[in-house]
Amino acid sequence: MTTATHLMRQKRFLPLMVTQFFNAFNDNLYKTAMTLFVVYSVYSSERDEALFSGVGSLIFVLPFVLFSALAGQLADTRDKAAIIRVVKLCEIGWASLGVFGLYLVWQGIAVHTFAxxxxxVVLFLASTQSAFLGPIKYAILPQQLKPNEVLPGTGLVEAGTYIAILGGTILAxxxxxxxxxxxxxxxxxxxxxSARFVPEALPQGDYEMHFPLLEPYAAKTKNAVKRWLGYPFVAVADQVVxxxxxxxxxxxxxQIWLAIIAISFFWTMGAVLFIxxxxxxxxQLLATPEVASLFLVIFSLGIAIGSVSIxxxxxxxxxxxxxxxxxxxMGAFLIGFYIVAKAWTPNSAGQLLPIDEWILEPLAVPLSAMLLGVSTAGGMFVVPLYAFLTTRCAKNAASRTIAVNNIVNCISMVLGSALAIGLTSIGLPVVDQLLVAAAMTMVSAWLGWLLYKAEKEAGLADPF
Structure with a gap:
């Protein structure tokens, strides 16, 4: 804790921490406000609500698949602080569009056709911003911090991120x-x-960006108009390659690949739960949007607690x-969460309960405690794996390693979202889908064991 307190006073760490905090806060404020407002104000069936939530989750992760490779290359070949400032400036643009869209829905103007x-679309843009910041927020730490500060620094960034998620979710x-x-x-x-105060983080090593499809295309096309019209399509294909x-x-x-797979499977479960x-x-619980927000808050708080505890x-x-x-x-707590949710008895009036009344229901506290246990254990699982990635790879490949992690994470989240949408489409109640997430923890445990076994075989295991 002394190291963590020391880091929070350092210019080489604090501005990055604050910038990432605001980024996570705004992403989740917008995403949660949008989801809850549409679910509670526009749709009126569990199927439509779950499908909208699932589609939103798919859109949110798509930019990470499309742009993480480009983001990782940029971060390894350019000043990371300069990239942060440019990306944060773009946030003001998408925030303006998002506010306009929320205003249209609020006023009931062209709700389904345009708003x-x-x-x-704005959710896609917000996610694109995060895709470009993703490789930087962890990869910059070994560059700015001392070796014994990387794990506490990673824990602080992760804890701060989830506290920001908590704050944005509460307000939404x-x-x-x-x-x-x-x-x-x-x-x-x-x-x-805050981004303007992040110290420069120049590239390390001599890695250069590669565009295997785009460069020949640009060289062979002499007509400038045709070239620029074709660039977006070729650029996307280029980044997939x-x-x-x-x-x-x-x-x-x-070791690094096992860590990435373990992290990715964790977020597959996270995608299912968040949907x-x-x-x-x-x-199931007949509660107002504040209670749905409370669930996301508890989940985020638990991740933050687990991040610091580990x-x-x-x-x-x-x-x-x-x-x-x-x-x-985590799996045991998920089963407990399912049992309590399944045993929930709706109020006799059949009306949606506000949070001050819902919390007085007999099973509200046990349900919340189970969810806190789920997320705390999840934070203890995933945080060391992020630090593992940035400390076990080459110094000039940290951003690309995180980029690959983001790509695989998001492919897994797409699969998790598709699974949740598919289960909803065939009529499986949302509450019963909790057992699917619980079963998935066993695979995560196996992956974590394989990683620790590889760590010991390489002679890098912790000296306890």
Missing amino acids: IPLLL GFVEVETSMILIMITAVLGYI MSFRLIKEVKQSR QFPPLAKN NALLKGVVSARYSPISVVV
């Missing part, structure tokens, strides 16, 4: 949509201001030692 499609569920619009714009501006090349490059390290929360709160257990040493048991505990 909701615009909200989803508890304030009126017009207040959310104002906060989205204010946060975008504050994020850009680079994504596979980077994945192949990273797979050469068995379930709004319709679960509305239809650093204390590992004493600053980067290791996957506790990952297998942590995710087994």
